[in-house]
Amino acid sequence: MLPLPHSPMIRLGYTLGVLLLAVLGVACSSSPKTTEPPPSAPPSDDTVVAHYADTTLTLAELDSAFIDAAGGPSAAADSSLQAYRDFLDRYLHFRLKVRAAYDAGLDTLPRVRREVHDYRQERARPQLLREEVYEPLARTLYERRTQAVDVSHILIRPASSPDTLTAYRTAQAIADSVGQGVPFGDLALRNSDAPAAREEGRRGYRGRLGYVQAGDIAKPFEDRMYALSPGETSDVFRTKFGYHILKVHDRRPAEQPIELAHLLRRPQGDSAATRRLLDSLRTKILDGTLSFAAAAREYSQDPQSASKGGALGEVVPRALPSPLRETVATLDSVGAVSESVQSRFGYHLLKLIDRQQRPSFDEAYSDLKDRLVGRPRAEQRTAALARTVRTEVGASTDTTRLLATARAASADSLARPLLTYADTLSGAAPPAATLGDSVYTIDQMAQHLMQTDGGAQTTLAELIESFLNEKALQYAATRRAQTDPALRQNIEEYRDGTLLFRYMQDSVWAAAARDTAGLRRTYRQNRTKYQFPERVRTLALRAPADSVLRPYATLYGRDSSVTAVLDAAATDSLISTDTAYVTDRSADVYQSVRAAADGEATGPLAQGDEWLFLIRDARLPPRPMQFEEARSRVVQDHQDRLEQRVLRRLRERYDVETFPERLRPPVSDAPTAP
Template sequence: MARLRRTLGLLFLAAFGIACGAGSEATEETSGAPSPEDAPVARYADTVITLAELDSAFIDAAGGPEAAADSSLHTYRNFLDQYLHFRLKVRAARDAGLDTLPRVQRNVHDYRQQQARPQLLREEVYGPLARTLYERRTQAVDVSHILIRPASSRDTLGAYRTAHAIADSIGQGIPFGDLAVRNSDAPAAQEKGRRGYRGRLGYLQAGEIVKPFEDRMYALAPGETSNVFRTKFGYHILKVHDRRPAGQPIELSHLLRRPQDDTAAAHRLLDSLRTEILEGALSFAEAARAYSQDRQSASEGGALGEVAPQALPPALRTTVAALDSVGAVSGVVQSRFGSHLLKLTGRQERQSFDEAYDELQDRLTGRPRTRQRKADVARAIRADVGATVDTARLRAAARVASVDSLARPLLTYTDTLSGAAPSAATLGDSTYTVVQVARHLMQMDGGAQTTVAGLIASFLNEKALQYAATRRAQSDPTLRRRVAAYRDGTLLFRYMRDSVWTAAAQDTAGLRNTYRQNRNEYQVSERTRALALRAPADSVLRPYATLYEHSSSIPAVLDAAVADSLVSTDTVYVTARSADVYRSVRTAGDGDAVGPLAQDDESLFLIRDTRLPPRPMRFEEARSRVVQDHQDRLEQRVLRRLRARYDVETFPERLRPPVSDAPTAP
């Protein structure tokens, strides 16, 4: 595995350099000297590696131009060999047909989707919705509405006619609120004192309601009434009363005296407290803790936390708007809750669209407007590239007569299939089988309740988005390089696994031979064996130190520790490379105790047993190192074959020195 990590590390460090210019085909010599960047530094088969390509790969492998500039010419020349070997292995993998393996193609397809799909959705789905939401958030709209719910999912015509009759009455001058309290099916329309009474919802902002409602709310001018429109709740008529700027969230503290007290006395108390606060004799937090009758905020020094100004009662909203700086304290202000002092403790500046995007996307994720936008984008792609579906074949597979029937029988379709799966749909030049459609149903949320028509739309929409993501990955240079690098990495992994790693691990005779030839290199170093007791605190270990001091008996210490749930014991082998906390054991005498000692968040008590001299490793002990060494030998053998097979030439003399080695001007 260490060998695998080193090889893949080299791959991905150079990945973008590889993808930028890999595979430059050798051409016939032309007149005129090539620029230094176009000069070949290596050649194999029908491919050349140019200096520009190597430079790009080296910069990526080094971690950027500055790090590359600090490298030596010797390092750069070594990289030429490493890079060339990487390219040879990838070429050999392609020549062996590894890029045609279904598993490899599936992995590359999945990676391409992972990289391109988020960009597609941001630009085509989330981006436009987020931009609209961001711009609309600057205004809050005061609205009323009337809701007429259909009596059932099949009886919508009656509700539609009722809503139109109410709209006609509004047009004839009957007050909107009177019609709402008499006719609206909204929950609070008839409940005095609740938000929504007489249809009045108050000020709303983008993102708080369903999109059809929001669209009309922002499209109407104050005083205008909408036409009849439908949402998932039923039919609506909407009236806009007012618009106002939507303030940014603020942090607010208050000191409250309840209205049941003498209002004049409460006013005098708060006014005197404000004077003390402004003069510095008393802090706002101290005053709130001592005098505020809002128990919840009083314990926090009056802090209300983050507050949306438009959510405040009108009198408080007006007062807060007049606080011109953080730290300002208001005069006494009345609300239906009582008498207040207010302190502005923080004010947020409006974020830019890019700064707000992640939060906007989170708010949009899973919302009906997002699902609808995604479906609209997918349908546009389907119309652009062409899509067909064999509904008769899908109905027959699902054993239903209508596409409005549930597709549930398709969940077991593969269990009854005999022979090749018949085709069911096409998109562009791709053909999909009934089995693929059935598998899509299995992966759908609520798939058992999906109709055949719904399944067809969901399947084709998903394939359309995949198609668009693939097309984007092919046309976007950065995405194309990223996918090419991943594909080359996948091919390298498969080639090395098949030709080196697996071969080395299974070559028992070769491993034994490598072990015999390098026996002197496989050594167990000098070690000190010791007993280690660990516990959460040194106080837990001190009794064991005392016990050993009096008994000098390791078995006695072990017997005592076995019954102690706070103490764990094990045998440790301390070498010159062990952590510092163990090294004191190396200089102690056999039988000596050390500690308790602190180690991270626990304590350690050590008893030295004996010194173990160096010795040769047995084959089983050295196996992991032997396998790695044998892999190195096999890899060098493979590279020699590849260099000969592809007729490799290198031109290290054409390498320019990195910046740090370049001569400086006098």
């Protein structure tokens, strides 16, 4: 099926257009089967089954549309030959309307072009960024995260922006001292600007960060950390925090989390008795006479986990105290229960609830991407992609014109004056930048600045870079949509659906709504069709819970006063009221009022996520609808008449000819081999 657009009006109309095909699918499965025998020589896929103007429709094209409309090959195979022939006319009408829209130039309308552009970007850009930005970075993270690295670092922050040379020289002198054998921790303690370097007990004391993994730190730091062997020290390098030197102490395989439960006993002077109790409990757990969860709830002295059957949730083994970590390593299967083991907290029984396996890359991709979105490494790779596109297709900026418009002396000046430019523009906006064969105006750059987070603090140089990068990414997404067959087809279908809506809006829907005389004529000609059936006028009170409605039921039951109920509901934010006209076609929840007497109440009654309290008012006999009462139905009928008139004109205009006799039967009607 074709995708739906963004804008509410386009989406509504396009839904109606797509429903043309969806309705065809319903018709396909519900039409009676024909008894006509199949042709003796089945037609081939390139058989022409219709032509109009300079266009032919082949059996293969019709098959593809039929399968989509029916909901898949199986549903199509269960349809009749007659339904297939009906579909030929209906699908052809769809194509005729789209052709008429193109011939009318509706595809050149700025609003249509913008809708299609936005949809193309919405579909193609995520694919582009996944393949060119996120997937390569995520794969690197995935591969690196098999190892954790024990690392220390020294940070030297520049005292001010221009003072980077002094900071670099300081960092280089420290690196030289490391090379001469001065202990890294001593140098970090005396020189590092990292906040924790001189705070004993904190992670980072004397520069020691401990074990870290890819994705937890800045990319330049991570790149060097994984490139060094244990004992090696890096060169001086820069991050947004300042200049760093790092040293790798160790590497080890990264551990997968496990799910663990425990039962804890704190000995009260007699550790032997505590061990005997745990041994006894373990025996009962292993022979099945007592579950671990029940034992933990009754005997564990860890109040936080005892109520949860001893569950500790997910833990990383290395985070456990050493005796527990060693014991967990001996639990070789899910469900295994350890012997009693002592830690500084007391004596434990441990149960391995689950041991996570490392997910595949595809399984891990979503979480890995979350680590990347908005991070510098992803933003830098995105910018690099944009610059590559700019180099490929060519880009330029009229900096002189931009400076003059912003009344700025240099590109380092703030672009803020452009924020008012879009409001004061008179006449045609002058060009300011190009990308490939596209020309962009100062007005477009000003609009981009308005949509930029922190635009008031953006310099002209930053604006130029940001604007051209954005246009380069749009260009790359458009190119992707043109070269990817599935994307190209999807966007063409979207464009056709958008044009179908525009054409129907102009030639049928809006025309019918404006044609007052035609609506009146349709009403008069079909007056007997527009009738109210017997109805029961009912007051309905709605609330999110039955308990909210019960006081109203009590109130009405006491004095049968609708006025009292409405007055009380008027000040109750949880209650909404409306008048329902109940017929034999109303939802089941309303049917009870049809058998009730006037003034009788029923409920609370459940309906989906809400509750109803219903008070029957009166029975209304059948009667004809007045024009205004029937208007929505009249408009629909008049639209149908206008649409048939439009279709007759289109068939004449495009010299339509169909060949239903050339259709082969669906699979279910085809003769079977003996």
